[in-house]
Amino acid sequence: MPETRLLDAEKIRKDFPILKRKVNGKPLVYLDNAATTQKPKVVIDALKHYYENYNANIHRSIHQLGEEATAAYELAHKKVSDFINAAFEEVIFTKSTTESLNLVAYSLTSSLKENDEIAISQMEHHSNFVPWQQLALKRKLKLKFIEIDSKGILKEDSIKQNITKKTKIVSVTHVSNVLGTINDIKKIGEIAHENNAMLIVDSAQGIPHIPVNVKNIDCDFLAFSGHKMLGPTGIGALYGKKEMLEKMEPFLYGGEMIREVTFKHTRFNELPWKFEAGTPNIAQAIGLGTAVDYLKKIGMKNVMQHDKKLTEYAFKRLSEIKEVEIYGPESNKRSSLIAFNVEGVHAHDVSAILDSNGIAIRAGHHCAMPLASKLGIAASARASFYVYNTKEEIDKLAEGIFKVVKIFNAK
Amino acid sequence: MTENMEPSYAGEGIYRENILDHYKHPHNKGIIENADIKFTENNPFCGDVITVTIKLKNHKTDGMKLIDDIKFTGSGCAISQAAASMLTEKIKGKSLKQIKNIQRDNIVNMLGIKIGVVRTKCAMLCLTAIKEGIKKI
Numbered sequence: 001m002p003e004t005r006l007l008d009a010e011k012i013r014k015d016f017p018i019l020k021r022k023v024n025g026k027p028l029v030y031l032d033n034a035a036t037t038q039k040p041k042v043v044i045d046a047l048k049h050y051y052e053n054y055n056a057n058i059h060r061s062i063h064q065l066g067e068e069a070t071a072a073y074e075l076a077h078k079k080v081s082d083f084i085n086a087a088f089e090e091v092i093f094t095k096s097t098t099e100s101l102n103l104v105a106y107s108l109t110s111s112l113k114e115n116d117e118i119a120i121s122q123m124e125h126h127s128n129f130v131p132w133q134q135l136a137l138k139r140k141l142k143l144k145f146i147e148i149d150s151k152g153i154l155k156e157d158s159i160k161q162n163i164t165k166k167t168k169i170v171s172v173t174h175v176s177n178v179l180g181t182i183n184d185i186k187k188i189g190e191i192a193h194e195n196n197a198m199l200i201v202d203s204a205q206g207i208p209h210i211p212v213n214v215k216n217i218d219c220d221f222l223a224f225s226g227h228k229m230l231g232p233t234g235i236g237a238l239y240g241k242k243e244m245l246e247k248m249e250p251f252l253y254g255g256e257m258i259r260e261v262t263f264k265h266t267r268f269n270e271l272p273w274k275f276e277a278g279t280p281n282i283a284q285a286i287g288l289g290t291a292v293d294y295l296k297k298i299g300m301k302n303v304m305q306h307d308k309k310l311t312e313y314a315f316k317r318l319s320e321i322k323e324v325e326i327y328g329p330e331s332n333k334r335s336s337l338i339a340f341n342v343e344g345v346h347a348h349d350v351s352a353i354l355d356s357n358g359i360a361i362r363a364g365h366h367c368a369m370p371l372a373s374k375l376g377i378a379a380s381a382r383a384s385f386y387v388y389n390t391k392e393e394i395d396k397l398a399e400g401i402f403k404v405v406k407i408f409n410a411k
Numbered sequence: 412m413t414e415n416m417e418p419s420y421a422g423e424g425i426y427r428e429n430i431l432d433h434y435k436h437p438h439n440k441g442i443i444e445n446a447d448i449k450f451t452e453n454n455p456f457c458g459d460v461i462t463v464t465i466k467l468k469n470h471k472t473d474g475m476k477l478i479d480d481i482k483f484t485g486s487g488c489a490i491s492q493a494a495a496s497m498l499t500e501k502i503k504g505k506s507l508k509q510i511k512n513i514q515r516d517n518i519v520n521m522l523g524i525k526i527g528v529v530r531t532k533c534a535m536l537c538l539t540a541i542k543e544g545i546k547k548i
């Protein structure tokens with residue numbers, strides 16, 4: 001059957017050195033992209049190039065290396081802010097989505113009063129769950145949960161019930177890392193804003209796969225991690241609307257974030273540096289800028305189409321295996337991941353058997369224990385796809401699952 | 412490399428018949444009513460939970476505490492379930508002091524398979540629950 005390839009995964013694969021390696025004697029089939037993606041050579045080289053040629057601290061060293069490092073760091077800032085259609089001052093570099101969400105949670109809740117409400121959803125990753133839960137406990141705020149239906153989609157009536165005039169903050173995930181559900185964050189934002197609440201989006205699983213325009217979504221904050229979008233670990237970002245960031249208290253105090261310090265007072269630096277205290281992850285930031293260039297070259301629409309086609313194909317193949325139960329919505333409502341269980345087999349065992357065939361997937365509760373308990377499962381297996389994955393690899397996954405069934409059903 | 416540093420790879424080879432047998436037909440699965448020890452332990456990495464209940468008896472002559480009966484409940488992978496099934500079988504009649512001396516290597520030997528760092532956590536879950544439970548009395 002001829003098919004139109006929007007993106008040449010075979011060609012892309014050549015850019016990723018790790019994809020040449022064998023695992024347990026078999027070619028690596030890497031399907032754990034929702035945990036972290038692999039890195040193209042250009043990203044790895046960008047880190048190496050920085051350390052070998054212009055390693056210096058930024059914004060303070062008045063010498064050639066310092067100039068070059070500062071320029072490269074600021075360029076990475078510009079690339080990332082352009083990528084999501086934000087202004088330069090609106091993007092803060094952090095180490096990860098987790099740090100971005102903690103930053104915003106700590107900074108915002110200091111202005112809240114007892115009984116103010118925060119609404120999150122039942123499908124949140126622990127990083128968009130535990131910070132709010134703990135701050136709510138400490139500050140006597142009320143934490144509300146938008147419910148999911150049996151398909152793993154946020155219930156419309158529950159969105160309306162849980163976002164009211166009492167709500168100050170709504171924080172939801174763009175894409176669920178377990179269900180794969182793509183949430184209508186623009187709509188949730190409209191409801192939040194009608195109620196004078198702000199919208200925070202956890203886009204850790206969104207930005208890598210879906211073109212994101214923060215102006216169009218009209219979110220107040222948006223968090224993501226570089227390592228899930230071909231970038232290095234140790235670098236993430238927080239987008240915040242300028243007027244929000246201007247009002248917000250810094251989260252970390254120290255060097256870099258100050259304008260002037262006297263024995264009595266400190267005047268904070270301008271945006272975005274006000275929120276970047278201390279020496280940042282310079283090499284990683286530069287690497288993220290390179291990853292963004294790489295994704296832009298492929299085109300985010302192509303990335304989205306490719307991931308969608310693979311996911312639809314995987315959904316079809318896995319649905320054909322009668323022992324497999326898939327969690328979450330139909331394939332046309334989900335992003336590029338599928339969580340599932342094989343009847344009578346624990347996810348660890350599924351993963352271990354696939355691993356012996358060179359196939360890397362994730363097994364566990366995927367850092368969403370409240371959701372797992374809502375679904376009534378302790379653990380699940382999860383296959384997640386990205387630009388370098390192919391249909392042939394999905395076939396290998398399906399074959400691997402057949403093998404799991406065979407091993408466990410053998411008498 | 413020490414034993415603890417083995418890679419987590421063990422391959423399909425770990426799914427031996429005896430492991431799968433214990434997984435599908437675990438020994439000592441259940442709860443002992445009026446148990447002397449009850450303890451629940453979980454593995455935060457995978458969400459697995461195990462609850463052990465233990466009935467104690469005194470040694471005939473020296474009054475040492477012995478395991479009279481032990482049961483476990485919970486969900487887990489083949490390795491954690493087989494380890495719990497075998498371990499509970501093995502320690503009946505043993506003294507609490509003997510149990511304190513059981514180590515990772517004993518569990519690995521008991522299972523008779525090679526397991527890496529990650530799966531070790533699964534294999535050890537039941538023993539950890541038992542040891543923690545004993546500490547509570």
Ligand SMILES: Cc1ncc(COP(=O)(O)O)c(C=O)c1O
Nearest residue numbers: 096097098125127177202204225
């Ligand atoms: C939906 C979602 N939010 C947040 C995170 C946390 O990302 P990080 O570990 O990079 O901080 C993840 C990562 O698994 C995720 O899937």
